[in-house]
Amino acid sequence: MKKIDLSKQEIEVVQEVLDHWQEQGLLEQSKVTELKDNIGEKGFEWKTMARYAFWVALASLVFAVVSLFSDDALVKFVERFYETPNLVFCVLFGALAALFYVLGFRNKKRFPEKTFSNETLMLAGSFATAACIGFFGQVVDRNTSHFTILFLLSIVIYGILSVKLQSKLIWIFTLVALGIWFATETAYHSDWGFRFWGMNYPLRFTIFGILLTVFAIWGQPRVPVLQPLHSTSYVVGLLYTMIALWCLSIFGNYSDFAAWTEVRQYEIFYWGLLGITLSLGLALYGMKVKDNVSRDIGFMFFLLNLYTRFVEYLWDNINRTVFFLILAVSFWFVGRWSEKIWKKKGAS
Structure with missing residues (x-):
């Protein structure tokens, strides 16, 4: 019989459970011994190593691009491409994106267990797509400042790809692009100021996060093609809401830094109280319905809001x-x- 491999900590937990069942008379000694013999200890955590290796590979790729512009020889080499039309780069990155997506989709069908390598290909395709859209913007729109249409285009592309490839990673890019489009579009209509309809960025994104979360809970499950991505939208929506609300509890609905520095924190206490109440309610709701996501996010931001208020009111006073x-x-x-x-x- 093939043994099940568990970590040392998991083996201890399972053995404690088996011993407890034996003491309660639910299992006989012989059965407990048989079950314990069917447990093996995991060797080296290759899965963890694979995850970290792919993360390091992506980070190294980013550092390689940054280092490219700090190396004189490479800078001179790159300068030769300055006169290259943006259309060439647009087509080049578009082809790279298509290549990464094809490889990722093919590997996902042939080797579904290779989660990290498949998602790395999807991630590389997402970066190439962003570069392609950026150069496309240079090709078609050089003189106007209304470049938010490019973010809208990226949302459509990422959304279609995430549905077709069933990739939660690309769906995260879709929701991030949606947030960037929302920020730039509202900024454009407020003449690139920090206030839109009387709201600064934290307040805007608090409302944006709430709407996204509501859509994830009630709207997305009713759209068949988006159902597999429901949990990702729920997490991202909660994070948008709680991060923005935490920033709102610190800065209030102020868009001028000089005006904010003259405000005492107790004057915007109601935002902090709202953040504490909402995060605590989210944590309690998660514990009640056994929703680990809302429980963990709520509890984390409850502590964050609580200790933020602690620092704000006591750091200079005691x-x-x-x-x-x-x-x-x-x-x-x-x-x-x-x-x-x-x-x-x-x-x-």
Whole structure:
């Protein structure tokens, strides 16, 4: 019989569960021994290494491009292409993007278990697509500042590709491009100012994130081709909302830095209170319905908002030793609270 390979920590958990069932009379000794013998310890974590290797490869690619412009010999080599028409680069990056997508789609069908290498090809295709769209913008629109149409074009391209290739990674690019388009489009209609309809960027993106989350929950499941990407939209929508709301709790609805520096934090306390309330409600909702995503994001931003308020109101008002002592004690209580929840769930 083929053994199941688990990590050392997972083996300890499984053995504790088997021993507990044996003590409760749910399993006989012979069966427990048989099950324990069917467990093997994992060797080297090749999957983890593969994930990190692909991340390092992508990071190295970015650093290679950056280093290209700091090397004199390479700079001189690149300068030879300055007179090359933008159309050539547009076609070149378009061809590269198509190549990466074809390879990624083919590998995904032939080797679906090679998750990291397949997604790396998709990611490379996404970067090539962005470069192609950028050069396309230079070709067709050199004189106008309304370049937000290019972001709209990238949304359409990424959206179609993510649906056709069933790639959650490209769908993330779609939602990021959607956020960039929203920011630039509203900025364009406000004459490139920081306020649009009386709202600064954090307030705008708080509303944007809420709308995206609502669409992910109620709208996307009703669209058959978008159903497989529902969970990704939900996570990205929550992150848009909570990050923007956290920034709003710090800066308020101010778009002028000089005006913001003259404002005391208690004058925009209601934004912080809203952030704490929403994140706590999200965490409690996640625990109630066993939604790990909303629970983790809510709990993370609840602590972030709580400690942001702590720093804002106490950093300049109390002794540093007392400040860090309070911080240590508060984290200890958070740890104890988490430990009690963990034990309670383990007992149940």
